[in-house]
Amino acid sequence: xxxxxxxxxxxxxxxxxxxxxxxxxxxxxxxxxxxxxxxxxxxxxxxxxxxxxxxxxxxxxxxxxxxxxxxxxxxxxxxxxxxxxxxxxxxxxxxxxxxxxxxxxxxxxxxxxxxxxxxxxxxxxxxxxxxxxxxxxxxxxxxxxxxxxxxxxxxxxxxxxxxxxxxxxxxxxxxxxxxxxxxxxxxxxxxxxxxxxxxxxxxxxxxxxxxxxxxxxxxxxxxxxxxxxxxxxxxxxxxxxxxxxxxxxxxxxxxxxxxxxxxxxxxxxxxxxxxxxxxxxxxxxxxxxxxxxxxxxxxxxxxx
Amino acid sequence: xxxxxxxxxxxxxxxxxxxxxxxxxxxxxxxxxxxxxxxxxxxxxxxxxxxxxxxxxxxxxxxxxxxxxxxxxxxxxxxxxxxxxxxxxxxxxxxxxxxxxxxxxxxxxxxxxxxxxxxxxxxxxxxxxx
Numbered sequence: 020x021x022x023x024x025x026x027x028x029x030x031x032x033x034x035x036x037x038x039x040x041x042x043x044x045x046x047x048x049x050x051x052x053x054x055x056x057x058x059x060x061x062x063x064x065x066x067x068x069x070x071x072x073x074x075x076x077x078x079x080x081x082x083x084x085x086x087x088x089x090x091x092x093x094x095x096x097x098x099x100x101x102x103x104x105x106x107x108x109x110x111x112x113x114x115x116x117x118x119x120x121x122x123x124x125x126x127x128x129x130x131x132x133x134x135x136x137x138x139x140x141x142x143x144x145x146x147x148x149x150x151x152x153x154x155x156x157x158x159x160x161x162x163x164x165x166x167x168x169x170x171x172x173x174x175x176x177x178x179x180x181x182x183x184x185x186x187x188x189x190x191x192x193x194x195x196x197x198x199x200x201x202x203x204x205x206x207x208x209x210x211x212x213x214x215x216x217x218x219x220x221x222x223x224x225x226x227x228x229x230x231x232x233x234x235x236x237x238x239x240x241x242x243x244x245x246x247x248x249x250x251x252x253x254x255x256x257x258x259x260x261x262x263x264x265x266x267x268x269x270x271x272x273x274x275x276x277x278x279x280x281x282x283x284x285x286x287x288x289x290x291x292x293x294x295x296x297x298x299x300x301x302x303x304x305x306x307x308x309x310x311x312x313x314x315x316x317x318x319x320x321x322x323x
Numbered sequence: 324x325x326x327x328x329x330x331x332x333x334x335x336x337x338x339x340x341x342x343x344x345x346x347x348x349x350x351x352x353x354x355x356x357x358x359x360x361x362x363x364x365x366x367x368x369x370x371x372x373x374x375x376x377x378x379x380x381x382x383x384x385x386x387x388x389x390x391x392x393x394x395x396x397x398x399x400x401x402x403x404x405x406x407x408x409x410x411x412x413x414x415x416x417x418x419x420x421x422x423x424x425x426x427x428x429x430x431x432x433x434x435x436x437x438x439x440x441x442x443x444x445x446x447x448x449x450x451x452x453x
Contacts, residue, residue, distance in 0.1 A: 104402075106452040145424075147348035154346075154372065166450050168398050183398055184346075184372075235348065281452035283402065291398050297370035300391060303347045311348040316429055318377045318389040320365055 049095040054218030055085045056249070061277070064261055068273030074245035074265040077273070078224035081217075081247070088215030088222070091175040091193070097219040097252060099171040102288045103280040111164050113233035114276040123237050124274070131269040135238045142236055146310040149235055152303050154295035156185045158208035158231045160246050160264055163278050168290050171258065178214070178221060183290045191223050198226060206242045221250040241268045256282040346372035351423055352431050358422045364414040365389055369407055371396040374446075376410060376432060378418055392420050392432035394446035403449030415439065 059067065071077035082088060108115040114124045127135060141147065151157050157165055165184045172179040176194035181187070191212045198204075199211050210228035214221055226245045233240060244266040253259040257279055264274040295301065302314040366377035376392045394400060397407075410416070415438040420430030435444045 104450075104452050107450045142350075145350045147350045149346075149348050152347040166399075167396075168402075284453060285402070288398070288401060291371070291396070293371045293396070295372060298368045298373075298375060300368065300375050300393075301346075301370065301373050310350050312351060313427075313429075316391060316427055318366075318375075318391040318428065320379075320389060 049092070051091070051095050051097055051216070051219040052089045054220050056081060056217045056220060056222075061275075064263075064277075065275045068263040068265075068275045071273070074224060074226070074247050074263065074273075077247045077263055077265075078222070081222050081249075082215055085215065085217040085222070088217050091173070091216050093175060096173050096175070099173050099252065099258065101170075101282040102285075102290065103169045103171070103258060103282050105164065105166050105169075105278065105280055107166055108279075111166055111234050113160070113164055113237050114274075115278065116276070123233070124276075125233075125238055125264075125269075126271045126274070127238055128269055128271055131238055138232075139236055141309070146308060147235065148305045148309055148311055150232065152305075152311060154185060156187050156208040157182075158229055159189060159210055159225055160228075160240065160244065160262065161231050161233055162187065162189065162209060163260065163262060164234045168283070168288065169280060170290060173221075181290070183293060185295070186293050189225075191221065193221070198224075210245075219251055221248075223248040223250070239269060240264070240266050243268055253279070258282075349421075349431060351425070352421045353424045354421045354431070356422055357419055357433065358430055359417060359419040360390060361417050362390070362415075364410045364412055364416065366412065367407065367410045369397045369400070374400060376418070376435075378416070380428075388428055391429040392418055392435075393429065394432045395449055399449035400446055401449070402451070403444075403446050405444050405446060405449075409437070409442075409444065 067077065071080060105111075109117055109119060112123060117124050122135065122139070162182060165182055167183040169183065170181045172181065176192070178191040178193060180189040180191065187209070189209045189212055191214045193214050193216060196213060198213055204211070204227045206227055206229045208229055210225045212223050212225040214223040224245070224247055228242060228244050230242050231240055232238070244264060246265070247263045249261040251259060260278040262276050262278060264270065299315050300313070300317065303311050304314050306312045360378065360380045362378040362380040364376065365379045368375040368377070374394045374396060376394065377389050378392060379387050379389050381387050416435050417438065418432065418435040420432045422430045432446055436442070437444070
């Protein structure tokens with residue numbers, strides 16, 4: 020009798036799930052609206068960065084060109100599902116198109132060029148300290164470079180860009196809100212991101228960021244750094260991102276780079292919680308010479 | 324001339340950059356050297372940001388020492404096909420890595436071969452997008 024009740028319950032649940040499961044094979048989901056923004060060449064994208072003095076100007080120009088963009092509908096969203104990662108092109112340097120063995124492609128102010136040269140010279144002497152060594156978040160725009168697993172969660176009002184490293188989430192508000200008012204801004208690692216959809220392209224403006232480095236052996240950025248990004252699926256297995264970085268104290272012009280994230284084929288892959296305190300063998304510190312040293316390596320049986 | 328020399332120096336320095344360990348710099352390891360040891364697993368720390376495989380090694384004098392071999396975290400290891408069950412305590416293996424410059428018994432794990440079945444493990448393969 021109990022089994023009979025359970026069977027009826029399961030059938031009812033199955034019917035409900037079928038009814039709620041969205042489009043069936045004979046009813047394909049509607050496609051997102053067509054994109055208005057054109058497909059530019061790399062040179063045109065570099066020029067686009069030069070034509071606009073600030074990230075805000077570029078973002079507004081793109082939004083005007085897209086006539087404000089469109090609101091996503093739950094039944095017509097781009098499919099960004101899956102677990103992705105950034106391919107280790109040319110190491111993990113910020114610009115994947117940086118020629119092997121050359122300096123990063125950013126046009127730096129003299130002060131920041133000197134800082135970069137010193138970083139590279141120090142590295143040659145075996146001196147390197149990465150500011151995220153004690154498990155600080157990488158922060159944006161460095162966030163774009165880290166090589167771990169990622170997920171991208173699209174909803175009509177927000178898109179979450181997730182990197183496994185330090186359980187790092189960037190929230191992109193696409194509900195029409197503006198940035199936090201200037202007088203109330205506090206710099207935070209991933210800043211404040213607003214965006215709009217142009218067809219299946221997500222255009223993002225990020226400000227309110229903290230200083231950092233683009234990656235090891237890469238330049239510094241300041242708390243005035245801002246970015247504009249255009250994210251889109253370039254094929255079934257790839258998300259491509261055009262990025263323009265503006266940072267007047269450090270960059271003489273916008274730094275354009277193109278990032279890609281490839282979909283991983285293992286269907287069983289899971290993103291694991293990232294807890295830096297799991298092993299004391301991972302603790303490091305910056306020594307008097309300015310380089311990295313382990314704090315407490317211990318491999319004796321039963322320890323740590 | 325000075326600029327040309329500086330450019331040549333920078334090119335050499337950047338060519339020497341080996342981003343082998345994410346999260347922290349790998350300058351404490353000598354990536355130009357490789358040590359290969361035979362031993363027995365005593366502990367397998369599958370942790371973030373780095374995992375550590377503890378391997379007990381018998382020296383020529385008959386004394387034992389436990390080495391730590393550093394690899395990436397569990398997700399990156401999973402992407403390279405390395406599972407928690409691959410290295411149970413007592414597993415015999417041959418393991419290679421880039422040793423520490425200061426002589427401590429630790430290395431960046433580059434390759435291991437499990438003696439029971441000859442299976443090879445390369446934790447660095449986990450960054451490939453496939």
